[in-house]
Amino acid sequence: MNRLWKEFSKGLWKDLPPFKLVLGLCPVLAVTNTADNGLGMGIAVVFVLTLSNLVVSLIRSIIPPKVRIVCFIAISASLVVAVELLMQAYAYPLYQQLGIFVPLIVVNCIILGRAEAFAFKNPPLLAIADGLGMGIGFTMSLTFLGGLRELLGKGQLFGADVTWQGFEPLGFMVEAPGAFVSLGVLLAIMNFAENVQRRRKGLKAVEGPTHDCGSCGGCSSASNC
Amino acid sequence: MKEMIKMMVVLSLICGLSGVTLAALKEQTASTIEEQVLTFVQAPAIESVLSAHDNNPIKDRKKFDFEGKTITVFPAIKDGALISIAFETFGKGYGGNIGVMVGFSMASGTLSGIGITTMKETPGLGTRVAGHGYTTQFKDHSIDSVKLKKQGGDIEAVAGATISSTGTVNAVQSAVSIFNTLKPQFTDGWS
Amino acid sequence: MQEFFVLFIGAMFVNNIVLAQYLGNCPFIGTSKESGVAVGMGGAVVFVAVMAAAITWLVQRHVLVPFELGYLQTLVFILVIASLVQFVEMFLKKMVPPLYKSLGIFLPLITTNCAVMGIALICQREEFGLMKTVMFAFASGLGFMIALVLLAGIRERLAVRRLPIAMRGTPIGLVMAGLMSLAFFAFKGMI
Numbered sequence: 319m320n321r322l323w324k325e326f327s328k329g330l331w332k333d334l335p336p337f338k339l340v341l342g343l344c345p346v347l348a349v350t351n352t353a354d355n356g357l358g359m360g361i362a363v364v365f366v367l368t369l370s371n372l373v374v375s376l377i378r379s380i381i382p383p384k385v386r387i388v389c390f391i392a393i394s395a396s397l398v399v400a401v402e403l404l405m406q407a408y409a410y411p412l413y414q415q416l417g418i419f420v421p422l423i424v425v426n427c428i429i430l431g432r433a434e435a436f437a438f439k440n441p442p443l444l445a446i447a448d449g450l451g452m453g454i455g456f457t458m459s460l461t462f463l464g465g466l467r468e469l470l471g472k473g474q475l476f477g478a479d480v481t482w483q484g485f486e487p488l489g490f491m492v493e494a495p496g497a498f499v500s501l502g503v504l505l506a507i508m509n510f511a512e513n514v515q516r517r518r519k520g521l522k523a524v525e526g527p528t529h530d531c532g533s534c535g536g537c538s539s540a541s542n543c
Numbered sequence: 544m545k546e547m548i549k550m551m552v553v554l555s556l557i558c559g560l561s562g563v564t565l566a567a568l569k570e571q572t573a574s575t576i577e578e579q580v581l582t583f584v585q586a587p588a589i590e591s592v593l594s595a596h597d598n599n600p601i602k603d604r605k606k607f608d609f610e611g612k613t614i615t616v617f618p619a620i621k622d623g624a625l626i627s628i629a630f631e632t633f634g635k636g637y638g639g640n641i642g643v644m645v646g647f648s649m650a651s652g653t654l655s656g657i658g659i660t661t662m663k664e665t666p667g668l669g670t671r672v673a674g675h676g677y678t679t680q681f682k683d684h685s686i687d688s689v690k691l692k693k694q695g696g697d698i699e700a701v702a703g704a705t706i707s708s709t710g711t712v713n714a715v716q717s718a719v720s721i722f723n724t725l726k727p728q729f730t731d732g733w734s
Numbered sequence: 735m736q737e738f739f740v741l742f743i744g745a746m747f748v749n750n751i752v753l754a755q756y757l758g759n760c761p762f763i764g765t766s767k768e769s770g771v772a773v774g775m776g777g778a779v780v781f782v783a784v785m786a787a788a789i790t791w792l793v794q795r796h797v798l799v800p801f802e803l804g805y806l807q808t809l810v811f812i813l814v815i816a817s818l819v820q821f822v823e824m825f826l827k828k829m830v831p832p833l834y835k836s837l838g839i840f841l842p843l844i845t846t847n848c849a850v851m852g853i854a855l856i857c858q859r860e861e862f863g864l865m866k867t868v869m870f871a872f873a874s875g876l877g878f879m880i881a882l883v884l885l886a887g888i889r890e891r892l893a894v895r896r897l898p899i900a901m902r903g904t905p906i907g908l909v910m911a912g913l914m915s916l917a918f919f920a921f922k923g924m925i
Binding site for chain 2 (some may be wrong): 380392
């Protein structure tokens, strides 16, 4: 039980994707122009990530190590197709909003990364806990970033006006430049908070998480990153 | 060699299983997806070409056969009587097919309006056929002789977008010929 | 001709695949620390993107559409791209060792580069022909390479500057990418 909680909760803060593990940046930047879109994308990722972790973990003994990446890709791609179908059937406006980023969940490093780094080596229950935790952490981050950008860029939150009269929205926040800058500044703030904590413990300040390709499934040349 | 065989078997097993599962899921969701697409993609065009009604045209849609093709027809019903119908046809445009939703009023046998549903035209000129000025020419137009001016009719083409204008008119003409053939079936369809 | 030129410039600058369409950001941030690495990665992306777009186009038109398997697009595309990358790697290793030396180490990274899959998907959604697909993929790949090499140049300079420790590495890279994206916004007026 303890172990289960540990694997679940690490995704919520310690290894929070995409802030602590800098993985899966494309959807993070692309669909966070509103909080709604961020939340919708996050839920789709939770679904795919948890199930792909479960399936990979269940059949990990029969997957030949040589072709494991292709197997992971096939499994996650099938789950993504399932998500596409379900979204078209029950959340069509969201499906239209997210556009090509729904099929692109399949190349999201988080899915392959967790399959390779965790699910392939651990039993199903732990794999589910890991997938759920990581997925929920990802969803929280996306919703937060989406909310921030929507608030500053449109003066709204989940589509409702929340700012005072005379608030002038910063239009660029909902466009591409705002996405890059706000994610960069958020990462810097997280690093700063971590460094303050480290100093209090008497440790030296460190540079924040560099781009971590080591946990990226398809990446066999992590040293080049 | 044994390893190769194992790899092949595992891979094809995974692909086969997911294929079957997905096909089943597709089967399950097909009708819901169709409804969703109609509601979110075509509904605006349908609403704009149908006259006032008190039913849900998408819920009440019916399929008809015409020369081997299936046509989905959306009815506008008011107080139990069929007022007008709409269905989609396609004409050749500059960058691909232009989808046109064509509405007919049942009583007078005139066009009740047209709306552009899909097109891949050159941004700028070609897309102007979707504009109000062009499509309103078709409203209450008689179904005989829907032609551009240069073909001897009275529809003004969008300047500089001849191909798109012709494509739209061709789509309307094919809709008219379908309407003429299937009119009795349409009349009986919702009574 | 003019149409192709507009498509080319549009894909390379105006709708730059990284800075305006948000695709391929992981390698964009990950491999932009040295300009040598950036050029290699960019070259590999151009090469694979063109081949992948052409092959997925053929698969879509001649396999998926005739057999009504459109819903399996995602699954089939990613498998095609993954095996293509494997195949290209083996081919280059055997046949063109010099090219393998400069691009080889980047090839495995490309399977999970969403720019490649994204380009293939965009071509399908826009319903380009084969010629246009190849052009679009080539221009988008070049756009990726330009953005990557420019960012690498900036980050090489930044590496020797004094920065708040929390800003070093990825955060400043992202902020710089944001400023570049703002600069690329100026191209919007071109088309």
